[in-house]
Amino acid sequence: MGRNTRKRRTPLATKAIAASAALALGGGGLIWANFYASAHEKAPDNRTKRNVSQVVTIYCPDVGQKLRNVPDRARGEVDGELASMDQQITDAYQRLVTTRRAQAGDANFVQNSILGPLKDRRKVLIDRIKLQINRAGGKAPGDLDRLARCTGRPAGGQNGGGQNDGGQNDGGQDGGGQPDDNGNGVAGPVADDFIKIEDVQPNSRNLPNGLPANGDSGSTGTFTTDCGTNENNLFNSDNLIAAPGVDNGAHHVHDYVGNQDNDAFSSDEDLANADTSCQNQGDKSTYYWPVLRLQDGTEEFDANDQGGGAEGNIGRILKPAQAELKFVGNKQGDVVAMPRFLRIITGDAKSFVNGTANANTSWSCTGFEDRQSTDKYPLCPEGSQVVRTSNFQSCWDGQNIDSANHRDHMAFVQADGSCPNGFQAIPQLQVKLVYDIPTPTIENGQVQNPYAVDSFPEQLHKPITDHNDFINVMDEDLMNEVVECINTGRDCT
Known part of the structure; x- marks a missing residue:
């Protein structure tokens, strides 16, 4: 690749x-x-x-x-x-x-x-x-x-807690025992990171973030942009939003669709002048997320590189079979246009140690979309595919395209779809990624041929660390079309 x-x-x-x-x-x-x-x-x-x-x-x-x-x-x-x-x-x-x-x-x-x-x-x-x-x-x-x-x-510490001072702990096997490499030479995922999708209770997603902003009232239209599934094999371990100008700032590899000139050193001008994989050439936005890998012994192109195998991200990169990028409205009323070059990070790549305040993960299987797991990878039955869903923050402060911590200029909608005071509703990006993945098997407490999201090394490939990134580089005419379609209740592409 x-x-x-x-x-x-x-x-x-x-x-x-x-x-x-x-x-x-x-x-x-x-x-x-x-x-x-x-x-x-x-x-x-x-x-x-x-x-x-x-x-x-x-x-x-x-x-x-x-x-x-x-x-x-x-x-x-x-x-x-x-x-x-x-x-x-x-x-x-x-x-x-x-x-x-x-x-x-x-x-x-x-x-x-x-x-x-x-x-x-x-x-x-x-x-x-x-x-x-x-x-x-x-x-x-x-x-x-x-x-x-x-x-x-x-071993056994919970997300965002359970730390000690760093010495040997006499807790024995409590909470899951020792780090387990499953024979792959990296820490995670482990058997406890997986769950049968049938064992996930319907409508039991337990995170406050990532609610759909749309409903059957307010602005009910949609705009779907088709940007492919990274057929151009654009990968790197940079993070243009959080670590601009820093090589390997993410310490894990991203899939990119949309903008084709996206790395740590891309300026807004670079993004504006770049090619795009989107069918609508007015959409030069960049959409990116950490790759999934199947730990089946395959040596990828980055097997010896920082961000890849040199930092524990090993195995065959799995590109999505389907990548649906949809913008939706707000159940409370109209949305306003996003500013060009608006940056949004949803989810937290460090949720395993940071806790779930910024986490926004939804793992499921086709045919079971009402069952959303946040902290475990789903084991899908035969004929069903793995699904990753991200509903982005869709409340904007009306002024800034970014903020010092890359979060404060944006907010999630509240349960009723309203925005916090001082924020206004913009189109909500909803990303749905579908994967054909052989279902791992668990034998004697070990998971065989697991799949996992790329992560910072110390995050141990935990599913809670999944995240998604977006920079709006739509031209003004297209953004106005997106807003009009949504506010008039039409479904556009």
């Missing part, structure tokens, strides 16, 4: 962190297939390490979500420092999973050798962020320093 090959410009901070990580790990590339090579070796007390409850991942407070007032001229630098923080966490997680023997012999190893140094490095970047905000005329939050400290999460 192909990928975006535009020349990358890597910030000096990222280069420095990558260099220090290489030294910490002994230099050279990291072989993810060896992460758990010692998982069954005997610990000093003659028990196997699988029977000792270990720290399985690292929890770090999300500094970016705390930044609400960053001056425009400081945002690029701040985003770069936040991306460097993500790299620090990735490096620390790599060290966590390559030092299991040392951890088994020293209850304080994780805290002293991984979490303590990580706190010090994060504090340096937090100080830089504060300096950049203040220099640009803003006022940095006074409590950022407390976000420097990270903790270790043992």
Whole structure:
């Protein structure tokens, strides 16, 4: 498969962190297939390490979500420092999973050798962020320093909680036991990450976000744009919205449809002048989401690359068999046009450690769409396909195309379809992705040939981390057509 090959410009901070990580790990590339090579070796007390409850991942407070007032001229630098923080966490997680023997012999190893140094490095970047905000005329939050400290999460911790201080935990097998690579050499998914779709209760989706904005009242029309299913094989591990100008800012690979010049270094002008995979050539918007992979032993084009196999995202990339991109109205009344270059992130790529405040996941199967799982991948019966659905935020603050934390300029509709005070309704993007995936089997507590969403390494490929991204690059005439179709109750394409 192909990928975006535009020349990358890597910030000096990222280069420095990558260099220090290489030294910490002994230099050279990291072989993810060896992460758990010692998982069954005997610990000093003659028990196997699988029977000792270990720290399985690292929890770090999300500094970016705390930044609400960053001056425009400081945002690029701040985003770069936040991306460097993500790299620090990735490096620390790599060290966590390559030092299991040392951890088994020293209850304080994780805290002293991984979490303590990580706190010090994060504090340096937090100080830089504060300096950049203040220099640009803003006022940095006074409590950022407390976000420097990270903790270790043992097996069985719940989303957004269950952290400890990073030492060995004597909890035994509580909550699911040790990290399990299912023979694939990466942490997750595990058997407990899957559920038979028949066991999901109808209409039981338990997240406050991602409600459909439309109904049988208000603006009832729709506009569907056909942009294909990434037939051009456009992939990269960048994140233009959250980490502009940073190579591998996502640490996982995205599918792209629509705009064909989308990487971390694309300007608004680049996007406006790009080709599009959409049938309607007035739609140069970019629609992107983390790829799904089937962990069947296939070596993809990125098997040795950052964002791909070098960071635990392994297996055959599964492109959707169907990608439906639909804009709908609001059950309370008319919608207004989206501004050009409006950016929206829905869901949270770090929900496994951040908690579900920004999570927006819906996993289902064709024929069972009223059964939506948020924190488990569905096991679909024969003849049924896996479905991922994202209903985006559709309340806009009326002023900004982005915000410091890439969220505050947008809001989800409330249960009755209304927008919070000060926000106005815009067309809601609803993305439905359908996949042909062989149904995994679970034997003896292990899942065979699982599928999983690409993720930051420390997020362990949890389904709750699914997310979706959009930048509006429709021309003015097309956007006006979208609004008119929706507000007059027509179904347009």
